[in-house]
Amino acid sequence: MKAKAIKINPSDNVYVALTDLKKGEVLEGIELKTDVPVKHKFAEFDFATGDLLKMYGLTIGKAAQPIQQGEHITTFNVKHVAESYGERVPNLEWHKPDTSKFEGRTFNGFHRADGRVGSANYWLVVPMVFCENQNVEVIKNALLNELGYAKASQFQGYTQSLINAYKNGLDVSALVYEETEQTEEGRGKLFPQVDGIKFLTHTGGCGGTREDAQVLCQLLAGYITHPNVAGATILSLGCQNAQVKLLQDAIAKVDPQFSKPLYIFDQQAIGNEEQMLRQAIKQTFIGLTIANQAKREPAPLSHLTLGVECGGSDGFSGISANPSVGYCADLLSALGGKVMLAEFPELCGVEQELINRCVSDDLADKFTTIQAAYARSAEAVGSGFDMNPSPGNIKDGLITDAMKSAGAAKKGGNSPIFDVLDYTEQATKSGLNLLCTPGNDAECTTGLAGSGANVIMFTTGLGNPMGNPICPVLKISSNSALAERMSDIIDINAGTVITGEKTIAEMGEELLEYCIKTASGEYTPKAVALGHDDFIPWKRGVSL
Incomplete structure (x- = not known):
């Protein structure tokens, strides 16, 4: 029974x-x-x-x-009450999982000049400041359909049926929606080796603090240098806080030998908006011809960088989906890959365990310094990590942040921690890395991709329709009911761990197989297919 x-x-x-x-x-x-x-x-x-x-x-x-x-x-x-934390008491004993099924395995990725390997091949169009968002939209409208990247909305025909019913005097409320087969717009992909053109509009770049502008430039540098990106078109107004020089310096810090195509257009220097847009569209087209020359080639699994996070968690997340992802993370760490565990507000109460798993006192000190500063900034505005659980979390069994955090930390597995990264810092060391991001789902995913994740695993117990513009996001359900109810957004059902159909180890191995297929372009995550391109930079204010 x-x-x-x-x-x-x-x-x-x-x-x-x-x-x-x-x-x-x-x-x-x-x-x-x-x-x-x-x-x-x-x-x-x-x-x-x-x-x-x-x-x-x-x-x-x-x-x-x-x-x-x-x-x-x-x-x-x-x-809510969480365990306190203090000095590091080293606990680096780690029973590595059996990796024999994956020894010698490869994935087919895009090899970049800096030695990293991408799981996709995108072109970016990026504004330095929100003032250029409209111009980015103009370029988007000019390119996507003509180059074969636009997707037909399944609701276009539905809207037309509503119009026809209204014009013919029919009762619109009684109209039954009949699903029709979706078709791609455009003329077929002109550049088959380019997975897409991504437009990273945002609300930053000026009007905030100078720190906000600096951090935005660092984040954009992480995207432009990302192994999933072939090149970028940059639109600058000219007078904003986020100056092009800040972006160029940030790029050079990540990749001193940066050689990707990068086209920068300054509207105030060029003067005429139409002229600037024509130049930007033409140069982007030229860049796409270069990006289209890239080919997928085999790479060892050590070139995978996995970001892990959770959103819309429930009382099963810490029992099924999260530990399964953690087992996958341990497999990849043992194979020489990189793993990033984020969402620092959701590590509340597990700090001491993570401190003890750090491979040095310096790393432990960096983690506690960042975590303590984050907690203080929340408390300074009358909030705190204890306010992290959402109404949905609480309704489905996660009633304190410490309870939520204890389950959320399972995504990081059990391996030693080889690096601690502040927001926008790049993952360069193999094994498990801690990355400071908010618990806010979109800000976290944005940060994971910005620090170099070329695949993200996103666990959920309630369902969350979001993704990332450049990094494929795999959605893992903690329970079978969700996987069935929201099958359009869920890739993998870890609810089979709850029902006893699979062990955590078996599910972890299955997740790594999905990761390999995704990184090879053999499996398209549903977030990618649905165009869930969420990009929300964190302004380093209080975000839980």
């Missing part, structure tokens, strides 16, 4: 409901005092006010009032 509840770690004092449970049921010798919804927790013992609750072997909250054995754990009877 399938278990109805589990205790994740032997030292835990709460159970996780694997299905909806009713008051009066007896599980593990405990009579439930209340109904307990699926994914939520119930008390193993009686708790007095102030007693600590444990999950994953970590403190995830404290009792705000007496809690009876078998009672539902809620935001009313439990409050």
Whole structure:
């Protein structure tokens, strides 16, 4: 008989409901005092006010009032509290996973002059400042359809049917939508080796702090030098804080021998807007002819850089999807690849474990310095990491940030930590890296790609329709119900771990296979197919 509840770690004092449970049921010798919804927790013992609750072997909250054995754990009877952290106590013992299935394996990627290998081949059109967003849109409208990159919307025909019904005096509310086969617009891809042209509009570049402009330039440099990018067209107004020189310096810092095509147009220097746009369109076309010369060639798996994050998490995320991604991350680390674990607000309460896994005191100190500064900046505006769980998280069983973080950290596996990166810093060391980003999903994904991820794995328990312009994003569901309900955005169902159909190790190996196929262009993630090109730079303010 399938278990109805589990205790994740032997030292835990709460159970996780694997299905909806009713008051009066007896599980593990405990009579439930209340109904307990699926994914939520119930008390193993009686708790007095102030007693600590444990999950994953970590403190995830404290009792705000007496809690009876078998009672539902809620935001009313439990409050956030996280374990403190201090000096590094090295714990680098790591039982590497069996990598025999992947030894000698390769993926087919785009080899760049700096030695990195891309999983895709894109051209970028980037504004230095929001004032140029409209001109970017003009270039987009001029190029996408004519070059064969535009995608027909499945709703165009639907809108026309609504118009026809209205004109013919029919009841529009009674109209039934009939799905039709989607077709590509345009004339076929003129440049088959170019996966697309991506337009990174944003709201920054001027009007904020000088730090905002500097960080934006560093982020854009990460995208322009990215192995998934063949070259870029830059639009500058001329007077903005984010000066072209800042961008050029940031590019040189990432890649001193930078040799990709880079075309820069300054509107105030050129003068006439139409003239500038004609020049930009022509030069972009020329750049695409160069980008189209690239070919996929085999590369060892050590050239994969995997970014991991979660969004719309639920009470199963830390049990199925996240540890499965963590096993995949350990496999890739053992094979010499790079892994980036982000979302620092969602590492609250697991800091000491991560500190102990750092390979040096200097790295541990860098992590604690960044984490403490981030926490202080949140508290300074009346917020804090404890406010991270969203209403959706709470509804589906993640009621404190420490509980959420303990499960979220599982995406990073168990390997030693070889580097700690602040926002926009590049991943250069093999193995696990910690990357400071917000928990905000789009800002995090934007940051992972900006630091060099050429594939991103995004776990979700509630569903999240987002992606990235240049880095393929694989969506992994924590539960089978979500995978079925939102099959249009979910690539892989890790809910089979909950049902017992697969082990975490088996799912982790399957995820690495998906990663290899994606990096080789053999599998197109649904976020890519749907055009989910979310690009939201973090302004280093409080974002949880």
